Amino acid sequence: MATPVLFIHGLWLHATSWGPWIETFREAGYDPQAPGWPGDHDTVEESRRDPDAIADHGIDAVVDHFAAIVDTLPSAPILVGHSFGGLIAQKLLGQDRARAAVAIDAAQIKGVLPVPLSALRATLPVFRNPANRHRSVSLTAEQFRYAFANAVSEEESDRLHERWTIPAPGRPLFEAASANFDPHSPAKVDTGNEGRGPLLLIASGKDHTVPESVTRSTLKQYRHSSAVTDIQTLPDRGHSLIIDSGWPAVAELCLTWLKEHEL
Template sequence: MSRTVVFIHGLWIHSVAWQPWQELFAGKGYETHAPGWPGDKDTVAETRLHSEGAGVGVDEITDSYAKFIAGLDSPPIVVGHSFGGLIAQKLLDAGLATAAVAISPAPIKGIKILPLSLLRSSFPVLSRPGNRNKVVPLTEKQFAYGFGNALPPAESAELYERIAIPSPGRPLFEASSANFTKNAPTAVDTTRAGRGPLLLLAADEDHTVPAAVVAAAYRLYASSRARTDIIKYDDRGHSAAFDHGWRQLADDSLAWLDRQSL
């Protein structure tokens, strides 16, 4: 079984958010890594001041993780949140990972359901076409709606201060137009039988990637003989991987990995 894990963050979250997961997995004998996206700096404060991610899209992000993985001794397990969950699926599809856990993953091509909360969460970026080639921050109020809606206001504000960063707008534009784009960057071969196992985690109160979107992804994978599982969490939002309840998702991910024959 692979004992290396690469954690992949999503939009508006710095890789430092994975530190509790890394400590937990390391305690179970895993080697862990959490590289940032192209243009991210080493700290939240530096990234807020000097992010260089303008114009970076799904392909560039995927390629950066593929390059990182190429430097490892063997293909790792990948764990991703939001757009990081989409990247994790692409790496699994490409045969660069032995297994993947995708937490509230951004929609891959083929998902047609568009809940109102998803559109509202994307509005700060998609409302201005020029944001496609810019780095876009969220305000604390926007973060509270998209990530912290299932949290007490004080906890949402603390998370915003500790892990929120500006992010490139391009991935959202690519995801929103994927079903009308040939060779869309968000495309994944959901019929592939030779890939490793995939676990999808969905949060029932998630505004940014509603549970219905994750369930739609699960249905797309139904025609594949490869292992695909889904777990849904009641009363949890898009922050579930990083808020006070992160341990439940991490423990479930570890238990699922222990059951796989990798």
């Protein structure tokens, strides 16, 4: 039986953006799928027309949503998450709900201290208004270029923005930002779990939203666990690495790592 793979998108991208990855992983012998977040519709267009359905879903609600999907699978899946999807993947792995996880440019978990200026600027469209905690927020093409697609051409950035972006709930960003002041933060991950499956963290050297320093700080949070925790850095990539023209190399990196760990 093929091993299930669950792809988890982050803020501002629709689940269908994983389409090429699903084909690649299926060809490699896996059984992949990419469900949306709570409130996401089946298409980019429908999701844009109904931003209120996406609003006000926090980290715990998203984790519970994907945990329920995991429970329907014939065996524990491999999780591949991008941005906040990477945080969700780490939460589920820490709960022993997955065989392994790959967290690509993952949003900061509780305990990660550096918040570089570029990350603050990238998320300013949400934080400029406290009411956005309970709303959904969209990115303009210019904001998307800074936050996601600064490492590709402006022409490609505009194409990606038009094709894949949807409104995103502001609540997860507020929860992550206050995580280190909240003992019960939903951004807390069980980084000390000794029995969990392997974890690969992927950092992008040009990422404005989740700079490499954030991913390296995330790695340090796992220092008290003997479970496998690896890191790979792609120096010339930005936050759009899973959807831009360079995505095949990232997918191949993931598949190679899975093979190395007999997954």
